[in-house]
Structure formats: structure tokens, C-alpha cells
Amino acid sequence: MGLLAERAATRMGTRQRYRTAARMQRRRSWMESKMGMRQDFERKEEESAGAAPPAATSAAPEPEYIVELERLAQLRDQGILSKEDFEAKKKQLLGI
Secondary structure, rough: OOOHHHHHHHHHEEEEEEHHHHHHHHHHHHHHHOHHHHHHHHHHHHHHHOOOOOOOOOOOOHHHHHHHHHHHHHHHHHOOHHHHHHHHHHHHHOOO
16 A cells, blocks of 8 residues: 555544544533433432432442542643633533
């Protein structure tokens, strides 16, 4: 295969992966807007309310989004993540 054909194939593959990722992100956004992250969270609350209360524990585990927010805050503080990116991800995690 010639060098130009090889580069073209690489560019096409990269473009296809980007389009696939963009399509998946649009689909996720659409699903979140349709179903709503808060509705999903409330549904889980209702299901757990009907179940028997768990045994008393000394420390309740932190929700996953808190751990993720702390990790993102560290990245922001290190300068790896911009403030705008942090705020956008925070809103996404919190369903705002």
C-alpha cells in the first residue's frame, strides 16, 4: 500500500471513530433529556424505600458522583481541566 493510501486510510478510520463517538454522545444526551437523570435517581429511591431497611452501619458509602466530582476537582486544581470543563461535567453528573 502506498504512503498516501495509508495516510488516507488512517484519516478515514479516525474520522469514523470520531463520528461514532459523537453519535454515541448525542444518543446519551438525548436519553438523559428524555428519561432524566433525576427521575432515574428518584426511581431508585422509591425501590429502596419499599425494601427492608439495611442494618445500621458506622459510615454510609459516598455516592459515586461525589467521588467523581472530587477527582474532577483535583484535575481542575492541577490545571489539567479548565473551569468551564469542570462546571459542564459537574452539571452533567448532577443532572442539572
